[in-house]
Amino acid sequence: MTQELLYWQALNRALDVEMAADESVFVLGEDVGLYGGSYRVTEGLYAKYGEARVRDTPISENSFTGLGVGAAMVGMRPVVEIMTINFAMLALDSIVNGAAKIPFMSGGQFPMPLVIRVPGGVARQLAAQHAQRLESMFMNVPGLRVAVPSTPQDAYWQLRQAIASDEPVVLLEHEVLYFTKGPVDTMAEPPPMHQAAIRRAGKDLTLIGYSRTALQAQEAAAELARDGIEAEVIDLRSLNPIDWKTLSDSVNRTHRALVIEEDCRHAGAGAEIAASLAERCFFSLDAPVQRVAALDIPTPYNGALEAASIPRVADITAAARALLGPREKAAA
Amino acid sequence: MTQELLYWQALNRALDVEMAADESVFVLGEDVGLYGGSYRVTEGLYAKYGEARVRDTPISENSFTGLGVGAAMVGMRPVVEIMTINFAMLALDSIVNGAAKIPFMSGGQFPMPLVIRVPGGVARQLAAQHAQRLESMFMNVPGLRVAVPSTPQDAYWQLRQAIASDEPVVLLEHEVLYFTKGPVDTMAEPPPMHQAAIRRAGKDLTLIGYSRTALQAQEAAAELARDGIEAEVIDLRSLNPIDWKTLSDSVNRTHRALVIEEDCRHAGAGAEIAASLAERCFFSLDAPVQRVAALDIPTPYNGALEAASIPRVADITAAARALLGPREKAAA
């Protein structure tokens, strides 16, 4: 059954379905209950499932995330909401040294059916401390899976898959996407949680994005199409693991790749993607894999500077055109 | 004046010189005082400078690191020792949201002459929680400088430069290097803190390492030389900023690059290096930039598995040989 839903509603629906189906699923975080969630994702659940299963926590990120870890070890399926990713650094020990390592360190004795939901990214003028991205940080943690839905449909699917998974999953939700709308089919069989999606087919170059940048890549592709440039757009959907096959198949066809990331460029998420593709597709690349990334600067509060510090659609189209330049030369 | 010193002694000497010269320099961390430091780096300083300037702290990483941030804002020059990098995740908020952002967020009003010393890397069978690397995590933070000395001389120079700097510097010290010996010239003019060093000249390929892997690269190069392969070895010395010019000049000459990192491969430090070199040297590369990296697995306690989980010299020589394979083909 397909409905038009907002991104937050899709997440809300996914939580509701899983909580109704399985008593071991519970939600906790700051203001997820009575208040209804900062981005409304948990709206209505407190009334429906009660305060024990929709638990408002004190401002104690490391400990309530660790609480989720402990509960997951004994078979609960906690969904921890860290109000925004900016506070996730406080909880990093519980995530990295707890959730990601316990199954391994114990010699495989314990499951870790823990989901950590984190709204993040650069929203609108929230300034340097409230505009973290951190995707590369989570990517570098073995034992952690990182999903980055860009559409309401993926938000719905991937949150349900994350809850069903016995591995710890970090779900990075982009703050700017909560009020975007899209069709959600609640009956269809979802693709694997980490499978990349080709959002648009094209032969001239491959644009690679995730979360918000996947949408920007599609906008850029539409604009490029007006000039006769056919960009293929891949939405990664998962940053760990990464669906390399879909990526290299595309790049081997287009011979050019542009990675779009909101992470700061230096050692950001795009570095891994660019490095791996440059290696995997070396002999088929006609130009260096390029990155359109955020500037290596803390996010300024000022609106114009903030906007200039992260990728804009115009940056993507400009980079795409520049990337195609050498091809013409090579062909000539 | 040149002396043979152990790596820890060189650091100790650097602290002593700076503390003697400037009253605003003080040291703090767990067991840095009475106990003399886990790796002896602060040995003797408690007796010489007293407990106020060599401060033993409670086990409260986020707060004592933040204490350093506050003290630096009013002109002190704190040197915080986080006993090992494994505990640095607890202090990440103070480092990332405090030290790295305050100078910027305040519109340039505050200096941040803070040094954070962190022993880290994979030592010997300390298991998953005590074998973090995290270099890519620090690299991704704009506003933070990251130095990675591999020799006693660099340890001495870079710690002194870090203390003299008004920018926040993370000094990553490798636990395995503390008891390595080398000449230290205390009078010579040091190179810039972030300048890479060519440790060995060669024409066939460029091996790029940092901290412990820079030494492994030199060992590998010596071995390759026996087979007539002349590897150039670059020691990065700094991970943020990176001395791209020295790197690309070398790769443009050798046409092949191998990055050696102890970070886990997926989104590790090597990803940035490989991605940037693949981009900068695209037209002069004869083979893909390759990485020899740690496996994407938490570090096993078992000794043999631990050793197999991080780069060994044999892995480097094997990768170097494999990398040279295609050249012969191309030449043929």
Add this chain to the structure above:
Amino acid sequence: MEREKMHRLLRDMMLSRVFEERAAEEYQKGNIVGFLHLYPGEEAVAAGVINAAGPSDYIVSTYREHAHALVRGVPPRAVMAELFGRATGMSGGMGGSMHMFDRERRFMGGYGIVGETYPIAIGIGYAIALRALPESVICFFGDGAVNQGTFHESLNMAALWRLPVLFVCENNHYAIGTDIHRHSAVPEVYKRAAAYNIPAEKIDGMDVLKVYDATRHALDRIRRAGGPQFLEFETYRYRGHSMADPGAYRPPVEVKAYQVIDPLTIGAREIEFRYPTPAELAAVGPDNIARLTEHMISVGHLEEEEVAQIRKEVEAAVEDAVQFSLASPQPTMADAWQHLNSNRRHEQLLQA
């Protein structure tokens, strides 16, 4: 207390109130963007505490810090221009509402991550102690912030090393939408300082004279005896947590109870948690402010007409701040890079 001082307190509180209400208005117009956490209802704390501090004391504040900055003497122009993100703002437009700094006035910043003020404050305190200076640090935080691990860690160190830090809890009973009884096992915040042997008191934070006196005494004790002190001020915010919060989680009856404290109730509309219209704003009046006003009039320190006069003055100052901000230049990307690299000094980076 001398007349002069009381006038100062009253003016500061009125300026804070008018400034914040105008900020809300400018937010609705789109001149201010992002998170905006306003202070109405809590003015007695900022005015009482900061007026009791000396110029060589340091202030460490939170994301709800505009009033703190104003009371500290930062010109309304610089505060408003920061909210507007202009180059003339306190932080050059880089920090915005949550990150206001003024080095000269020892206003050491507003911090946006809950619990960050403690370590910064003890760091400044440590520097003071090392240099044996007769200075103190005032560390602000809310009732919700008390549950962050840094509270525990930092208070322990402050007590252990006898650092000159005054911990000031602005207890407005809520961490966003979570009532203190739902976030703290011991809701009497000041009692938690006992775990570190830090002397602590609970004070009516709606009474600026009590706030001022308690702070003076606490700072005196720090100067005389050394070591930290702790003050909890019970207060209340009339608005939602931020401009994004409708505040629907608070029972109207509770809000009413706090109004009773207030001898005048002109502020009533405000507490319905709609954003006030300009007309309503004009009608917004005293409460903790009214209390001081009444007191001053009753002891003969103030005439009715003076109140109107002060209000006119602060309104003019705020209007001027808005006009100044509107006319101020936007910072450029070059400014941003310069701020980032402000501490690089003479060092030349290699081609990076």
Add this chain to the structure above:
Amino acid sequence: MEREKMHRLLRDMMLSRVFEERAAEEYQKGNIVGFLHLYPGEEAVAAGVINAAGPSDYIVSTYREHAHALVRGVPPRAVMAELFGRATGMSGGMGGSMHMFDRERRFMGGYGIVGETYPIAIGIGYAIALRALPESVICFFGDGAVNQGTFHESLNMAALWRLPVLFVCENNHYAIGTDIHRHSAVPEVYKRAAAYNIPAEKIDGMDVLKVYDATRHALDRIRRAGGPQFLEFETYRYRGHSMADPGAYRPPVEVKAYQVIDPLTIGAREIEFRYPTPAELAAVGPDNIARLTEHMISVGHLEEEEVAQIRKEVEAAVEDAVQFSLASPQPTMADAWQHLNSNRRHEQLLQA
């Protein structure tokens, strides 16, 4: 207390002691590598607390957890093999000294980052509370660990939601080389629980019978009344913090003072903070162990010969554990990957 129970306590303490001394020896031989934190001196705590728990209670421990595992009933073979890094170890050789887990016995792991046990414990407690089961969680931590932010955060939540957690502080007066008076503003650890309204008691941790009784009562209170309890046990470690610590920071006179508690002083050499030679090890004897021994003899629950008999038994068990470990296979890299992916179940990853 019945004879049976006392015998059990004595045997557990002796096994723990002998096991740890042998581990030190195997460390010196190179069969054990990495950090090795030993427990001699503190056995009364592990034995008393864990024997008072039921099989459905959970244990969350630190990096100094071998004795906790042994008392919980994990075969010495599995504990030793883990120290040896063998596939037959408690954690398959993946965890080592600091990370021992036994799911079946509800031994929920040793954690190496100070302060990690609190959140894990309240998480398990939360699960128990949600399911309304008659179970508890025992959460171990040291005196140094009390200063970590998670202590504060987790105890608050445990109290707020009345979780069935018994917090157990093993106060051996040191965080590595830092004496409790130099790391805690309030060195009476149990008093700090008052900040969360958690009932707390301080107990002589050198007296296993007191430890056992206090734990029983605390667990009873949890079962009857719900909500957390807090016990502080004063104890002492005779060795350095780990095998890498010569312990030179402790004045000999202090160590002597703790020996006085001990009716027999055969352990004396150990506290010179050299690693004991095999000959010395053989001579190592009781202290808190001796205390129980004396008591049992005096009340007629034990004969002198029985002591020697038990010692022989535990020595044989430890010898057997060492031989077993030596003969055990090393884990392979395939094992490591399998442990990492143990929870992937049927899911097929795309070619990654």
